[in-house]
Amino acid sequence: MAILLNQYYLQIAVFVMVNAILGVSIYLTLSTGQLSLGNAGFMSIGAYTCAILTVKAGLPVYLAIPLGGVAASFISIIIGFPALRLTGIYLAIATLGFGEVVRVIVLNLKITNGALGISGIPTLGTKIGKILSSFGMSKFGGFSAQQVSTLLVLVILLLVLAFLIFFCIRLNRSRVGRAFAAIKADESAAEAMGINTTYYKLLAFALGALIAGIAGGLSAHLTFFIGPKDFAYHRTVEILLYAVLGGSDLVIGPIVGALILTLLPEVLRSASNYRLMIYGALLVTMMAFRPQGLISEETVRYWKGKLGRGSKQ
Amino acid sequence: MFWQQLVNGLTLGSTYSLVALGYTLIMGVLNIINMAHGEIFMIGAFVGLYLVTYLKVNIFVAMAGAMLASALLGCLMEMLALRPLRRRAVSHLAPLISTIGVSIFLESLALNLFGPQSQAFPTELATVQFELGPIRITLVQIIILGISFGLMFILRFWLAKTRVGKAIRTTAENIETANLLGINTNRIIFLTVALASGLGGVAGVLVGLSFNAVEPTMGLSMGLKGLAVLILGGMGNITGAMLGGLILGIAEVFTVAYGASSYRDAVAFGMIILILFIRPQGLFGKRQGGRF
Numbered sequence: 001m002a003i004l005l006n007q008y009y010l011q012i013a014v015f016v017m018v019n020a021i022l023g024v025s026i027y028l029t030l031s032t033g034q035l036s037l038g039n040a041g042f043m044s045i046g047a048y049t050c051a052i053l054t055v056k057a058g059l060p061v062y063l064a065i066p067l068g069g070v071a072a073s074f075i076s077i078i079i080g081f082p083a084l085r086l087t088g089i090y091l092a093i094a095t096l097g098f099g100e101v102v103r104v105i106v107l108n109l110k111i112t113n114g115a116l117g118i119s120g121i122p123t124l125g126t127k128i129g130k131i132l133s134s135f136g137m138s139k140f141g142g143f144s145a146q147q148v149s150t151l152l153v154l155v156i157l158l159l160v161l162a163f164l165i166f167f168c169i170r171l172n173r174s175r176v177g178r179a180f181a182a183i184k185a186d187e188s189a190a191e192a193m194g195i196n197t198t199y200y201k202l203l204a205f206a207l208g209a210l211i212a213g214i215a216g217g218l219s220a221h222l223t224f225f226i227g228p229k230d231f232a233y234h235r236t237v238e239i240l241l242y243a244v245l246g247g248s249d250l251v252i253g254p255i256v257g258a259l260i261l262t263l264l265p266e267v268l269r270s271a272s273n274y275r276l277m278i279y280g281a282l283l284v285t286m287m288a289f290r291p292q293g294l295i296s297e298e299t300v301r302y303w304k305g306k307l308g309r310g311s312k313q
Numbered sequence: 314m315f316w317q318q319l320v321n322g323l324t325l326g327s328t329y330s331l332v333a334l335g336y337t338l339i340m341g342v343l344n345i346i347n348m349a350h351g352e353i354f355m356i357g358a359f360v361g362l363y364l365v366t367y368l369k370v371n372i373f374v375a376m377a378g379a380m381l382a383s384a385l386l387g388c389l390m391e392m393l394a395l396r397p398l399r400r401r402a403v404s405h406l407a408p409l410i411s412t413i414g415v416s417i418f419l420e421s422l423a424l425n426l427f428g429p430q431s432q433a434f435p436t437e438l439a440t441v442q443f444e445l446g447p448i449r450i451t452l453v454q455i456i457i458l459g460i461s462f463g464l465m466f467i468l469r470f471w472l473a474k475t476r477v478g479k480a481i482r483t484t485a486e487n488i489e490t491a492n493l494l495g496i497n498t499n500r501i502i503f504l505t506v507a508l509a510s511g512l513g514g515v516a517g518v519l520v521g522l523s524f525n526a527v528e529p530t531m532g533l534s535m536g537l538k539g540l541a542v543l544i545l546g547g548m549g550n551i552t553g554a555m556l557g558g559l560i561l562g563i564a565e566v567f568t569v570a571y572g573a574s575s576y577r578d579a580v581a582f583g584m585i586i587l588i589l590f591i592r593p594q595g596l597f598g599k600r601q602g603g604r605f
Contacts, residue, residue, distance in 0.1 A: 033404075082586065082589050089345075093544060096540070097537070097582035097585045098582070098586070100537055101579050101583065104576060240410065280415060280417040280418025281414065282414070283410055284414040287394070287407045288394070288411070289397075
């Protein structure tokens with residue numbers, strides 16, 4: 001058990017969680033059929049807001065992370081109004097451009113420390129470690145304090161993710177979720193049915209940005225350093241790939257995508273130079289052979305039917 | 314100062330126009346955005362650079378070589394990444410995502426093949442200068458202006474007057490009808506992609522000459538600017554792409570000259586967001602999405 005819980009595995013598990021949260025963020029915008037390529041930009045707004053609030057203003061972490069998300073979502077509403085009048089390809093480009101603008105601004109502002117980035121961000125692990133040691137607990141069974149605090153971080157992230165999944169599943173069964181699905185299926189038809197498409201598209205966009213911002217804030221407080229390079233175009237492509245590989249019909253799709261694509265580079269360390277090449281080839285192959293992603297509604301129905309029959313026999 | 318900046322802006326802008334023309338051609342015929350165009354441009358620049366550096370060929374031969382190599386690359390992309398998607402009905406986002414895949418594949422390939430550092434052309438050309446009244450123009454700038462404007466006008470004429478040009482325009486108008494009229498649309502699509510990529514390759518050499526730097530990441534930034542021009546000029550609009558490129562080039566040069574030099578890369582997208590606010594169909598586009 002203690003071997004399984006070594007720092008390396010725990011760290012990877014933590015990254016899986018953050019990436020899965022990012023997967024949920026792109027799932028939410030895709031659930032209205034909108035492709036937003038600005039998730040890395042929103043993540044960067046969240047991460048920087050959060051890091052500046054904790055490092056420079058001394059705000060506690062549990063306040064700063066949601067505030068980062070709110071900031072990202074606020075900005076998404078401002079740019080969403082003009083951008084969401086656009087459909088499909090236009091929106092993708094506008095949001096891609098938005099991500100670039102954010103990167104250039106972050107690179108030039110004084111408060112974000114330009115290309116050097118912000119370092120010395122208090123990590124969640126050390127914070128929890130301090131709280132634990134203030135209770136006088138430095139060892140638990142065979143585990144060191146560091147292991148326990150990382151484990152607790154993992155539990156917190158797991159709770160956040162579980163809440164998001166729960167939220168998405170509930171959302172799908174609500175009026176809002178049905179409106180999202182209607183817009184995805186056919187926007188003009190949805191509008192003719194009396195759905196305020198602009199409102200719902202903006203809502204999905206802002207929700208996606210909120211979650212991306214929170215993920216950004218979390219990642220800032222996990223790695224202790226953020227720089228403008230962390231949120232460039234490649235990050236966007238990576239997030240997109242979670243949804244493309246896993247599938248974007250169901251919320252579990254991008255999460256599975258994030259899991260696979262975070263673990264794969266660790267397993268294939270020796271091929272790390274070719275990671276992006278593999279990603280690129282993967283995008284092309286998925287689009288050609290399985291555009292709906294690994295997990296679609298049919299897949300779930302198929303396995304449910306198969307397993308259901310299996311248990312009856 | 315003003316006139317000098319204007320010339321610099323025009324030179325930069327004409328390369329943007331050339332890149333944007335590639336996007337526009339593919340957009341017009343296939344109705345997709347080729348996100349890998351920037352990377353094809355970058356590969357073209359590298360091919361040109363290696364031809365000049367190692368085979369010691371003339372710069373114009375290098376441009377022709379770059380054009381050929383990029384056109385081949387474009388055809389390869391058409392076959393592997395785009396054609397399979399046309400055979401079945403997929404979401405309109407699928408080709409976009411597929412070409413994003415091609416783009417990061419090519420960028421990473423270039424990083425592995427050529428290394429991350431920026432490489433320069435042998436510099437005899439950049440030092441030759443002419444004085445014309447208040448402005449100073451380098452030989453490189455003259456080559457860039459000549460080649461890009463020349464190519465643009467040849468393209469315009471070719472599309473308007475020749476048989477193949479008409480076939481391309483017909484396919485752009487409506488692919489099914491073009492098929493019914495006996496045009497081999499698959500071949501036309503192939504040709505368009507090759508043409509667009511070839512133009513991108515030439516632009517790559519020109520940009521590599523003007524900045525005297527060729528690096529794997531140049532594709533991404535140039536690709537994004539080409540996209541900006543595409544939106545600025547209106548999708549699938551050739552005149553729009555030409556003028557839009559010039560406008561963007563001049564706007565960028567003036568931003569650098571009169572103040573905010575570090576925000577240069579934000580100009581393009583600041584403009585996009587503004588345009589999308591005011592005139593989503595682009596400066597020169599019609600509401601219904603004008604073609605050629």
